[in-house]
Amino acid sequence: MKSSHFEPGTDGETELIPARRPQEKPQKKRLWLWRAASIFLMSTIAFGAFFYLYLRYADLPPNDIANTSKLVAADNTVLTDLVDGGENRLKVSLHDIPRSVVDATISVEDQQFYNHGGFNPAGIARALWVDIKSGQALEGGSTITQQLAKNLYLTQDKTIQRKLQEALHTLQLEMNYTKEEILEQYLNVIYYGQGAYGIEMAAQTYFDKPSKDLTLAEAALLAGIPKGPNIYNPFFHFDAAKERQRIVLNLMAQEGKITQEEADQAFQEELKFAALKTPKGRAPYFTDYVSYQLKQVYGVAEEDLYRGGLKIQTTLDPSMQKAAEDAVAAHLKNHPDVQVSLISIDPNTGEIKAMVGGQNYAESSYNRTLAKRQPGSAFKPFVYLAALNNNYTPSTRIKSEKTTFTYDDDKGEPKEYEVHNFNNIYAEDYLSFRDAIARSDNVFAVTTNMDVGPERVITTAKALGISSPMKPYPSLALGVFPASPLEMVRAYAPLANGGHKIEPYAIRSIEDTYLEEVKTFQPQKEQVIDPGAAFILTDMMKSVLTDPYGTGYRIHDGFSRPAAGKTGTTDTDAWMIGYTPQLLTAVWIGYDKDRLLSATESHLAAPIWADFMNEAHKNLPEKNFAAPSNVVESFIDPTTGQLATENCPVKRREYYLVGTEPTDWCEEHPSMNKNPVDKLEQEAKTGGRTFWDWLTGRGKGE
Structure with missing residues (x-):
């Protein structure tokens, strides 16, 4: 047995090896570090060489400089190249x-x-x-x-x-x-x-x-x-x-x-600039509007828009656009100085189908569909919609006579406002709701405005889509606060589509060929008004075009489909806004600098509207406005607003929100029957009148 104690040089010297092992670790660590550094250096050199060779010889990606961005219509035909x-x-x-x-x-x-x-x-x-x-x-x-x-x-x-x-x-x-x-x-x-x-x-x-x-x-x-x-x-x-x-x-x-x-x-040095060039392509006011929307609303950088590689599909209907341009040219050929705006949308989606922003783009690229002008009586439907939501019904009657209203101005001081009808012509009698709309009676409108409350009217107009400033004055009802044609079609759309607010839009999709991606845009809808109230007002607004006393009756023969509308006239502006279930169109006529319109010029908007609508509907099926479930039909005597009897000389069909329909029979023409409704139902089934009725004029309906 060997002692655990030994002297150097003895056989036990070999036992010293374990004591030296810790001194070898730094050497191995240094060797490992040298190897790692060498591998890293060689990898870096290899990567650097590869990266250099890649940069030097790899092809640069293709660019879209020669591939111009295009605006195409709804049918994929090219409207214009954004860069030729x-x-x-x-x-x-x-x-x-x-x-x-x-x-x-x-x-x-x-x-x-x-x-x-x-x-x-x-x-x-x-x-x-x-x-x-x-x-x-x-x-x-x-x-x-x-x-x-x-x-x-x-x-x-x-x-x-x-x-x-x-x-x-x-x-x-x-x-x-x-x-x-x-x-x-x-x-x-x-x-x-x-x-x-x-x-x-x-x-x-x-x-x-x-x-x-x-x-x-x-x-x-x-x-x-x-x-x-x-x-x-x-x-x-x-x-x-x-x-x-x-x-x-x-x-x-x-x-x-x-x-x-x-x-x-x-x-x-004085700089002498070139004249602005007229862009090539169709519908220049519309394509300008689309370009603006792409940059300001959809976030497309101008450099990206014009560098190429984009295909923007728009909502424009080429045949409707041509119809709009033709109608404008036909009616304004003898009025070279007057300006015009026409915008037409699908009221159910908001798609802009046609847009004309002026008579001649080469002379003026200013798009008047975006210009704010006084809508005049074209604003009245917003007053009447507020009224229908605040206890007014088609049986409501107001006396048409010269009237003075008192109100507080912005400073809270009392002011007087005297309302006048066109040419100071008054019925000097009570007018029915429908007749007041057809004749565009100002007294009825202002009285309604003050009765309902201008603040409620403003709230209604804003809910529909009017964003321009308005003040709670009596004259609010007469459209004295400017709004653009684009705003007006946005605000009229809920009347045509059952109460849904929509946003007019011009772009369906953006295809980026460089990024190989397509962005599509879907219309957004929001229910903002009662569908029954929208239908009732629409039905009454039909009389603007069908009643011989209606302000739009002169174009009835030019467009005979079921349609509702409203004219609007100020000293400097003439409007016609009307719609079917498929198409809503606003036409404005006036001068850029508020020059007074002549009597002839003030009547140009309606025939332009009629000619365009007639042509635009040629490929559309005829439709009428469908009554929603929350309205009921009643026959009334328009002179009393009460249920008509068989003795009423005029019987008019009206629609009411459920629960607001009249229940009293006409007091001016009382029935001799115990149950007048039986007689009326019989007339409705048989076509109505006997020979004696025809001879005496009794039972005549409108």
Whole structure:
């Protein structure tokens, strides 16, 4: 047995090996670290080599510069190309671009363009600092190469994925093209607003000249636009464009491209702009409206919209659009100065089927379907709808005579308001609800407004879709507060569709061929009024077109389908708004600067409406408005508003909300029968009148 105690050099020396093992661990650890570092270094080198080869030789993605965005009608026929590839994109060589354009662009967009490899951290930091100090975005942080990558291959979405893609494509551009080639591409594809891509098209769009003839002042102004094509568009924001031009000129002077004196002289130079060009394509007022909606409502960036690759399907019906344009042209050919608006929608969905915003788009692109004008008596249905929801029925009668009302103004002071009928003609007797609507009696409307309460009328109008300001005055009932034709069709739609509020819309879908995605849009409905009240008012509004005393009766022969409507006339505005179950159309006539309408001009809206509606319905089945379950039918004597007897000379069918129908028999023409309803039911079944009735005029219905 060996002792556990031993001397060095003895046989027990081998037992010292376990004591040395802990000293070998650092050596193994260092070896492992060297191996890991070598593997990491070799992997990094391999990845770097692969990444370089990828950037150097991988193809850049295809761009949509040649694939223009299109607006198509409901039947998929093209309305217009948002950018015409042969006209709005004109390529020009860098050698043919003035030095002033190149210097202005580099000075304002990327002063270190020739010194960086695609990214300029110092420039980004400097731009950020300048913007912070000035409180506004004066300089861009992206380099010219980054902007080119974004405009050629990407959308304007501000996401991390897009930023990474932008960085990748920026490196590819720098590795595959010279600085001159990058700059030439940039100047040929950057967006300058007004649908103009590239400096050549921008020069022609804004100054009606080729880019090689641009002056220093013009070059500086154009160079400032890409930062914000909407903000710095000189056609619409001249002051902002001039301020931006001043910034560009000062930067050029600081960079030594021009002297400060030259900068000052260029800023003082008078700019002579080209005339706004008329866009090609059909329905220009509508396509303008769609473009605005895409940018402002649907969030499509203007650069994405005009760079190409989008197919926007709209709601426009080409045959209805042609009918609208033809009707306007036919009735206004002898009235070249008067203006017009026509908008037609499907009241059940809100789809805009036709839109005419003026007589001549080439002379004025102002879309009058969006202009706010006094609706006059076309506002009265909102008053009457509020009344039907507050104890009024078709049996309600009000005396038509000159009347003065007292009300409190905005300051709470009492005021008097005297209401007048057209030409001061009054019935001097009680009018039925239906007759007051047909004749557009102002006394009935204002009396109803004050009885129900102007605040309730305003609440009703807002619920239907009127968003313009209104005040609780007696004159509210006469449509003195302006509203646009678009607002008016939105507010009339619930009357036509059973009480549902809808939003007129023009875009069905947006297809992005670059992202391979399609966004569709469905109409939204909201029940805002009682369907029975909507039906009753609609039925009474039919008399505007069918009653010989109706203000729209003169067009009855021009459009004979079941329809309801209301005219509206002020000194400067003429309206006709009417609808069937399938189509709702508003026509406005007037002058842009509130010039007085002549007697002839004030009667133009209704025949335009009739001609359009007649043509637009040719391929639609004839329909009548269906009565909802919460209304009942009664025959009344319109002179008393009471149930008609067999002795009433005039018997009129009216509809009532259940529980509001009259229960008393006519007191002026009492029945000799014990049960007058039996006689009436017999008349309804047999066609009504005996020979004696016919001879004496008794039993005559309307």
